[in-house]
Amino acid sequence: YTGxxxxxxxxEAIKKFKVYEYQSVPxxxxxxxxxxxxxxxxxxxxxxTIFVVDRDACLTGVVSRKDLLRASxxxxxxxxxxxxxxxxxMPNITVCYGDDQLIDxxxxxxxxxxxxxxxxxxxxxxxEMVGRITKTTITKAFVELITDEHL
Ligand code: ADP
Numbered sequence: 001y002t003g004x005x006x007x008x009x010x011x012e013a014i015k016k017f018k019v020y021e022y023q024s025v026p027x028x029x030x031x032x033x034x035x036x037x038x039x040x041x042x043x044x045x046x047x048x049t050i051f052v053v054d055r056d057a058c059l060t061g062v063v064s065r066k067d068l069l070r071a072s073x074x075x076x077x078x079x080x081x082x083x084x085x086x087x088x089x090m091p092n093i094t095v096c097y098g099d100d101q102l103i104d105x106x107x108x109x110x111x112x113x114x115x116x117x118x119x120x121x122x123x124x125x126x127x128e129m130v131g132r133i134t135k136t137t138i139t140k141a142f143v144e145l146i147t148d149e150h151l
Contacts, residue, residue, distance in 0.1 A: 061087030
């Protein structure tokens, strides 16, 4: 018996969750992709956030559902607008790293009021895309806390 309280054990368990253990595969499009392409990708891959990458698979932008809705209102030619026109771009993107604690990624989602974070790795090429963390990721980890595996 460790003498630790329930909340101390819970805190320890939560701090052990790392981004790399929970990240999922990022859904990406190239900068030349159109708004139409991004909408199709969003439906086909069933995601709410799409990451935009350059030729070297490095992160250049983020496109959310509302970004696409905004671009679509009153606009007939969605296959004529490249996503790079409407995306939120680097360096204004909030990112996280594989070794970060999942709770810190969750705090970023809360503080920035966004749905997803790219997991990146800095390399000589730039900011390489490695994965994604979303509100769903955090929900999954939260539910896992009630399996005694972690406590
Ligand atoms: P929605 O716009 O569908 O509500 P979000 O809340 O995730 O989805 O996005 C809100 C705004 O923040 C959008 O303009 C989007 O481009 C931008 N955004 C989304 N994710 C990030 C991020 N990781 N870093 C910076 N901006 C982001």
